Amino acid sequence: MHDSPRIRRLRNDLIALERLVTESSVIRFRAEGKPPQRYLITLQGRSLARDRGKVVVRDKHEVEVKLGSSYPRTMPEIRWLTPIYHPNISEIGMVCLGGYGTNWVPSLNLDELCVMLWDMARFHNYDIRSPYNREAALWVANQTSFKFPLDPRAMRDLRVALGRVDAESPPPNNAPVTSPEPVRAEARPGTNPKPAQGNSFFRRFASEIQGLMAQTKEEGARPTPSGGALETENNRGIVILDMEVDLRPRRSEPPPREEIVFLD
Secondary structure, three states, X not given: OOOOHHHHHHXXXXXXXXXXXXXXXXXXXXXXXXXXXXXXXXXXXXXXXXEOOEEEEEEEEEEEEEOOOOOOOOOOEEEEOOOOOEOOEOOOOEEOOHHHHOOOOOOOOHHHHHHHHHHHHOOOOOOOOOOOOHHHHHHHHHOOOOOOOOOOOOOOHHHHHXXXXXXXXXXXXXXXXXXXXXXXXXXXXXXXXXXXHHHHHHHHHHHHHHXXXXXXXXXXXXXXXXXXXXXXXXXXXXXXXXXXXXXXXXXXXXXXXOOOOOOO
């Protein structure tokens, strides 16, 4: 009798987690079920928590992962059991996985999910623009006491030590947005945003045109047949119109309104 795809996936997840434990000094786990459908993940490393209103370092974390009856077609149920102070983890332990929250990818294995959770815990991966915990997001954006990531170890640090994988591997597609530094003041609401990339292009374009016009004016200019702007031709045969470039954004005018006249 053949096992269902879900049973095979549950067994493969267990094998992947057991392999991950041999490659990491960070993670340990307990599993329930045959094959397991509930995991208690223990992460041993530096993260943050609030204690009596003060942000402190916490070195051990527990996360519950439940693989429901529709897993892997649907996302596992994840809950942080120990206190943690993180923009993307709520006060009751609910975890936001960014794009995976709305577009779950069944091909994401359980060991890869644990890597994402560890990167969140050590503040290697966090997003203060769409937080679960707004107070934590505001604190992260303005704090200067801690340097992120709090823990320099990658999940597979034992394997990294043997030179088998890179210390910092990129997150999978649709992972939460990585912010290696807190968003500065100019990126927060109510402040002046950075100029758009299109404006810089037009400024550079205008400066190149003006420089080229200054070069060609010395080589000779002749009035255009229609008059008005000067048309100059340099020794490369390039014709340039001496005109001012308006860099102000233009608004499209609405089409003229047509009036309908009814004849008796």
